[in-house]
Amino acid sequence: MGQGTTKDLVSAQDRRTIDLYLDAIWVEKGLSDSSLSSYRRDLDGLARWLQLPSGLLAVSESDVGRYLAHRLQSKISARSTARFLSCVRGFYAYQLRENAMQENPVALIESPKQGRPLPKSLSEGDVIRLLAAPNVEEAIGLRDRTMLEVLYACGLRVSELTGLTLAQVNLRQGVVRVMGKGSKERLVPLGEEAMNWLLRYAKEARPALLKGSSEVLFPSTRGQQMTRQTFWHRIKHWAQVAGIATELSPHTLRHAFATHLVNHGADLRVVQLLLGHSDLSTTQIYTHVAEARMKSLHAEHHPRG
Secondary structure (H helix, E strand, O other): OOOOOOOOOOOHHHHHHHHHHHHHHHHHHOOOHHHHHHHHHHHHHHHHHHOOOOOHHHOOHHHHHHHHHHHHHOOOOHHHHHHHHHHHHHHHHHHHHOOOOOOOOOOOOOOOOOOOOOOOOOOHHHHHHHHHOOOOOOHHHHHHHHHHHHHHHHOOOHHHHHOOEHHHEEOOOOEEEEEOHHHOEEEEEOOHHHHHHHHHHHHHOHHHHOOOOOOEOOEOOOOOEOOHHHHHHHHHHHHHHHOOOOOOOHHHHHHHHHHHHHHOOOOHHHHHHHHOOOOHHHHOHHHHHHHHHHHHHHHHHOOOO
């Protein structure tokens, strides 16, 4: 029918098909709840809009084409549509593998071309000012300084940082054991500076912040695991104190970690391992960041720039 609205419900048949697929890829790939929810939204959106009597297993290439045209008219971004196509490619590849379909309706459909925006980062000077912003004579300030130092030293995702436990940090070996996306574990070096701050924090600040016993490395003022949103507000606060105009998020320091490594000659595959990227192509964005930085420096300092 092709003119479904958001009020239309996904049929029970399509719901079962989608549930079986998501269960299968959860077992195979260990995807996070947020990734599974994103896949479900994409597949629900296709089923809801098309409203085919025979459901998603009867979709043709022209059906998908009509839905893509609808997305284009709705001014949905090329990046979002590329993610959608990646989702349905996996979905229909699975259906072929399970002999539920004879042809893949998206096999010949190309993803839309998209410019890849460079991630926001910070200069090394900005990072130094940000790290120096918290008042380390106070327990909360010392905790925040240590969190920023660990975040920048290790390039952690914010959820990895706030979820750290004492058992994950080995100061004798100078590494932190991180559980990343898809329950993939990696070891990341801390560096001498971050280790020194961790030692001071553990001695002076953490006991004052704890409310009873806890394995959480960086407890909130309530003595519990800090939420991602709370740390996001903390980092914005310290950016204002440091006078940094760039819109900051915890992910900005992760980008700074990777960018500064590449700027100083780090091998891209090493950066990939440190960041916990499963695909090198995800890490390659930082070569573009480094190139952009070099061009900027050349234009600023070369007499014929």
